[in-house]
Amino acid sequence: MSDNDVMQAIEACRENIDAIDEKIVSLLNERAIEALAIRALKPQVQLGLFDPKREEEIFEHVTSFNSGPLYNDDVRAVYAVILKVSKEMRG
Numbered sequence: 369m370s371d372n373d374v375m376q377a378i379e380a381c382r383e384n385i386d387a388i389d390e391k392i393v394s395l396l397n398e399r400a401i402e403a404l405a406i407r408a409l410k411p412q413v414q415l416g417l418f419d420p421k422r423e424e425e426i427f428e429h430v431t432s433f434n435s436g437p438l439y440n441d442d443v444r445a446v447y448a449v450i451l452k453v454s455k456e457m458r459g
Contacts, residue, residue: 396450404459423451 407417430447431440
């Protein structure tokens with residue numbers, strides 16, 4: 369491959385990543401809406417905002433369908449941040 373071909377391939381990959389990032393942000397916002405809905409409902413049944421059992425269920429669920437190349441520990445780390453941000457969201 370020529371340098372020009374490599375640079376074009378890199379640019380194509382970057383464009384794909386940008387498109388994927390747009391989808392990820394959209395999905396994160398959809399997830400946040402659902403998390404806020406749950407937060408609003410929990411007081412009606414005397415549930416606390418933090419549920420470590422549910423967090424572990426989420427970790428188990430998302431790693432159960434992980435096919436790589438991310439390791440399960442990496443997926444857990446990403447979701448740990450997502451859950452942290454969800455808990456800190458202002459709704």
